[in-house]
Amino acid sequence: MTTPESRPEWQALDAHRKEMAATTLVELFAADEAESTAAGGRSRFEQFRLDAVGLSLDFSKNHLTARTHELLVELARASDVEARLAAMFDGAIVNPTEGRPALHTALRNRSNEPVEVNGKDVMPGIREVLERLSAFSTRVREGEWKGYTGKAITDVVNIGIGGSDLGPLMAVEALAPFAHERLSFHFVSNVDGAHIASTLKGLDPATTLVIVASKTFTTQETLANAHSARSWFLDSPASDADIARHFVAVSTNAEAVAAFGIDTDNMFGFWDWVGGRYSLWSAIGLPLMLAIGPAQFERFLAGAHAMDKHVRSAPLEANLPVTLALLSVWYGNFRESRSQLVAPYEQYLHRFPAYLQQLTMESNGKRVHVDGTAVNIATEAVVWGEPGTNGQHAFFQLVHQGTHVIPTDFILALESLSPIGEHHLLLMANCFAQSEALMKGKSREAVVAEMQAAGIGDNEIEQLANHRTFPGDRPSNTILMQRLDPYTLGSLIALYEHKVFVEAAIWDINPFDQWGVELGKQLASSIAAELRDGQRVTVHDSSTNGLINYAIQQRNIQA
Numbered sequence: 264m265t266t267p268e269s270r271p272e273w274q275a276l277d278a279h280r281k282e283m284a285a286t287t288l289v290e291l292f293a294a295d296e297a298e299s300t301a302a303g304g305r306s307r308f309e310q311f312r313l314d315a316v317g318l319s320l321d322f323s324k325n326h327l328t329a330r331t332h333e334l335l336v337e338l339a340r341a342s343d344v345e346a347r348l349a350a351m352f353d354g355a356i357v358n359p360t361e362g363r364p365a366l367h368t369a370l371r372n373r374s375n376e377p378v379e380v381n382g383k384d385v386m387p388g389i390r391e392v393l394e395r396l397s398a399f400s401t402r403v404r405e406g407e408w409k410g411y412t413g414k415a416i417t418d419v420v421n422i423g424i425g426g427s428d429l430g431p432l433m434a435v436e437a438l439a440p441f442a443h444e445r446l447s448f449h450f451v452s453n454v455d456g457a458h459i460a461s462t463l464k465g466l467d468p469a470t471t472l473v474i475v476a477s478k479t480f481t482t483q484e485t486l487a488n489a490h491s492a493r494s495w496f497l498d499s500p501a502s503d504a505d506i507a508r509h510f511v512a513v514s515t516n517a518e519a520v521a522a523f524g525i526d527t528d529n530m531f532g533f534w535d536w537v538g539g540r541y542s543l544w545s546a547i548g549l550p551l552m553l554a555i556g557p558a559q560f561e562r563f564l565a566g567a568h569a570m571d572k573h574v575r576s577a578p579l580e581a582n583l584p585v586t587l588a589l590l591s592v593w594y595g596n597f598r599e600s601r602s603q604l605v606a607p608y609e610q611y612l613h614r615f616p617a618y619l620q621q622l623t624m625e626s627n628g629k630r631v632h633v634d635g636t637a638v639n640i641a642t643e644a645v646v647w648g649e650p651g652t653n654g655q656h657a658f659f660q661l662v663h664q665g666t667h668v669i670p671t672d673f674i675l676a677l678e679s680l681s682p683i684g685e686h687h688l689l690l691m692a693n694c695f696a697q698s699e700a701l702m703k704g705k706s707r708e709a710v711v712a713e714m715q716a717a718g719i720g721d722n723e724i725e726q727l728a729n730h731r732t733f734p735g736d737r738p739s740n741t742i743l744m745q746r747l748d749p750y751t752l753g754s755l756i757a758l759y760e761h762k763v764f765v766e767a768a769i770w771d772i773n774p775f776d777q778w779g780v781e782l783g784k785q786l787a788s789s790i791a792a793e794l795r796d797g798q799r800v801t802v803h804d805s806s807t808n809g810l811i812n813y814a815i816q817q818r819n820i821q822a
């Protein structure tokens with residue numbers, strides 16, 4: 264097998280990195296501006312800017328020249344990115360450790376093209392579930408679907424975790440301005456009883472719809488929360504017969520849904536070739552469809568489908584997801600950055616970083632290649648973030664003056680969904696100012712001059728100047744959209760999904776399995792049995808034995 268780092272294109276980038284090591288962003292801008300003015304050509308901003316599917320990416324504030332970009336694209340080409348994308352879209356087994364295709368793109372396929380798995384077109388099944396979801400959502404939204412006392416539904420509680428929670432939660436929050444006025448949405452994921460208890464407190468069982476969302480329908484946390492929700496429901500004057508009006512399931516496991524007591528007529532299915540963190544486009548998106556309605560949900564799918572078409576048809580050098588992935592590889596593998604910040608300057612996207620953490624780190628947090636051999640290069644960075652401007656008053660200190668260089672994605676909508684006074688102008692100003700400041704920094708000379716102008720004495724200047732100096736040269740992307748709506752949200756999510764896929768193609772890792780998550784599922788059940796049993800344990804290491812035994816002992820004392 265050719266490892267990524269043994270490719271000549273990788274080595275060419277490594278050599279180029281050395282040439283580029285001392286060149287700063289400010290120098291790159293100065294050189295490009297001089298050249299474009301002399302030649303009457305394009306500015307750096309124009310040169311490193313891409314527009315597609317309602318999104319505009321400015322990647323000029325990165326450590327790259329036209330040559331860097333060319334070399335990165337050559338690496339993508341040598342890594343068979345185009346063929347690998349085609350294989351995914353065409354239903355090939357791109358998840359070999361679980362023997363499955365990964366066809367989230369089929370879920371949003373708006374074309375009439377068939378998509379085959381084992382010789383069978385999956386599109387009719389996808390359309391049928393979408394129609395059932397639409398019919399159900401319309402009935403709930405229009406108040407035709409009644410609770411057991413004859414009242415319309417007012418509250419929807421989604422019980423799920425991981426991929427069955429983060430996507431719908433993020434999207435319902437992101438599109439809140441498009442949501443049905445009568446319906447409120449709640450998401451319960453944590454097995455900590457506080458989550459379900461605080462959510463159900465104050466809700467009326469007679470007007471609450473519970474969605475139990477679990478691909479496998481075996482996830483401990485989700486089943487524990489679903490059982491508690493059912494007990495809460497049956498503690499009201501409702502009876503078993505009323506469950507059908509208040510509990511629906513989204514799953515691939517009809518048997519387990521029936522065993523739980525949910526009528527499979529009230530179940531919306533999906534398929535094993537939909538990965539949890541890629542499942543928002545399937546029936547897992549039911550809360551979003553209930554919130555925004557079937558027509559807007561179609562727009563959401565259409566935005567993602569348009570990005571699917573873009574990633575497959577745009578040349579690699581003008582391809583948005585490919586560009587983001589290549590920048591990530593450039594910083595992670597050639598400039599030693601280990602972390603990426605995502606800063607949406609859009610309050611409605613406040614759960615987007617959490618969603619991206621799962622998408623990115625669960626997909627590409629891997630240490631072996633597709634064939635099982637060890638990876639000798641860095642794979643995924645740590646992804647984190649919070650909405651701006653909040654982050655500026657907290658961790659941006661480290662981004663500006665810490666010892667790590669953290670490439671940042673700024674995301675901003677130009678039009679506010681909540682226009683009040685000058686709020687949006689201030690939000691935009693902060694977003695643009697941060698990327699400028701991260702790039703330019705503030706030299707010691709500028710600090711000294713500023714302090715002298717303020718009449719500060721030499722001793723104080725000497726003591727403070729280094730503290731007030733900013734190194735700058737910190738890279739960022741800025742992703743702009745006209746406004747955040749179902750279409751642009753669909754496109755934005757698909758952009759990052761494909762970014763993750765292209766990174767995985769370059770690193771030659773499988774982005775669609777998650778053995779680390781599976782491990783957590785197994786471990787907790789054996790310790791749960793030991794805690795239930797209450798007998799002293801000796802089978803673990805001394806720390807784990809000690810913790811378990813201490814908890815058992817304390818519980819006995821409390822009892």
Ligand code: G6Q
Nearest residue numbers: 425426427477478479482539540
């Ligand atoms: C996602 C992961 C994981 C999964 C949850 C919930 O890609 O596999 O986050 O979504 O563990 O699983 P269930 O939907 O089966 O309950």
